[in-house]
Amino acid sequence: MTDAGREVANRMAEAARAWLDSLDADQRAVAVGPPPGADGAAEAERTSWYYTPTDHGGLTFHQQRPAQHRLVMRLVASGLSEAGYNTVATVLGLENVLDHVEGFSVNWGRERTRDPSMYYLRVFGEPGGPRPWGWRFGGHHVSLNNLVVDGRVAATTPCFIGADPAVSPLLGGEKLRPLGTAEDLARELVRSLRPESAARALLLPRAPNDVVAGNNTRVDDRVLKRAELWRPGGHIPDRAEHPATGLDGANRRALALTPTPKGVPGAELDAGQRELLRTLLGTYLDRVPDGVSPLPRYDDPAALDAVHLGWAGSTAAGEPHYYRLHGPRLLIEWTNIHRGVNHAHAVWRDPETDFGGDVLAAHHAAHHAP
Incomplete structure (x- = not known):
């Protein structure tokens, strides 16, 4: 350490x-x-x-x-x-x-x-x-x-940050966009892809209503209901029994989280696109201090090779869209759909050890073994 x-x-x-x-x-x-x-x-x-x-x-x-x-x-x-x-x-x-x-x-x-x-x-x-x-x-x-x-x-x-509104006006014609770079870099990256790569990156022409993994304790392919985004006993929105993503059937399967990541891997990107990808990762992994952030891991070309970009929805600015970055020990999800595409969700997860479950298990095995 x-x-x-x-x-x-x-x-x-x-x-x-x-x-x-x-x-x-x-x-x-x-x-x-x-x-x-x-x-x-x-x-x-x-x-x-x-x-x-x-x-x-x-x-x-x-x-x-x-x-x-x-x-x-x-x-x-x-x-x-x-x-x-x-x-x-x-x-x-x-x-x-x-x-x-x-x-x-x-x-x-x-x-x-x-x-x-x-x-x-x-x-x-x-x-x-x-x-x-x-x-x-x-x-x-x-x-x-x-x-x-x-x-x-x-x-x-899990480390979740959202923004509603995602964009709001400030004096002097400036705009407040707390998560704007994470949106702009991803759009620039997906729009820079060659046609064949862009076709592979597009998982679904329609964007989901929310991040696919929702607030599941573990990253998996379970269909999350809207009611599960709220603690029982409090306010629960209408349509609580509907899927949180608004997707079902073939659409849901197209965006399902699978052990083998979907989309275009970093290994197929050119040098400029790989730099964009690493910078985009930084908008999530640099939320935490140096010494804790896993961003230096992606100085290793092999690690960046394994990160897959997937997109859903339009790539035009101002249109509903979703993207994710998925690879070993990494899941990043972004969506901007609601309130006229002015309501952003951006979450960073570690599918293998969210909440430190594996580290806790190793600690207890070492210090509390019978």
Whole structure:
């Protein structure tokens, strides 16, 4: 493990302890969960995640004082690069913009529907202790999931960031586009492909309504229903029993996640396209700090060769579209469909060890064997 990676784990532990020390007994009862790898029900809760405005589990900003809000954001910052933190902080503030876009009128039966204080933090286990520990921060369009094992950051996925609106006007004719580069680079890449490669990259002429893997705990080919994007017992949108992607039958099979990635592999791209691909990967993998990000892995040409680009929908700017980058230990999904193609979802996952499941198993085998 690099020194930088160990420093990230230490910063996380210091920030988490400072936050926990600020809480009273009632707050701690909500804020702290069992250590990772505990019993089945506890681990199921740790690995449940959402990106909708639903209960993510933990303590909200509403349940804390302003000084504690600052400690929450210090912990959030410890697990992100500077650019990643700035993007996440912007997405939280977009709740106010979205409220305005919707005329301050959406009512889901709670005091405020579009609410920048409805973000949740929970710590699992004892930060900095000898046992594995982790933390989760999430709310509408944000889900950060971190695990520390043996003093190192063992997992930072799933890592979801969305933006609604994806584009909003600023003074002086500027535009706020928190995820704009991830959209523009992918479109430039797919439009640069030779016709035969472009045909292979296009998995479906129609874009799905959402990312294909949804918020499944494990990346698989299960059809996810819309209701599963929301915690049971809270608000669930209409058409809850319909597929979250809006796809069924042959269309769903065309976009299904399969062990062998679909699309065009990096091995078939020219030098300029490969540089675009690596830069596009950076818009996701650079969300987290140096020493933790797996981006240097793609300095190896063989690793970049194995990344497949798949696209669905139109390649024209302003038209509904979806793309994914899929390869060993990598799944990136993007979609921009709704609100007049002004509502983006962008998620980075590690299909082999989301939530650090394999690292936890190895730790327990080494330290808790009978």
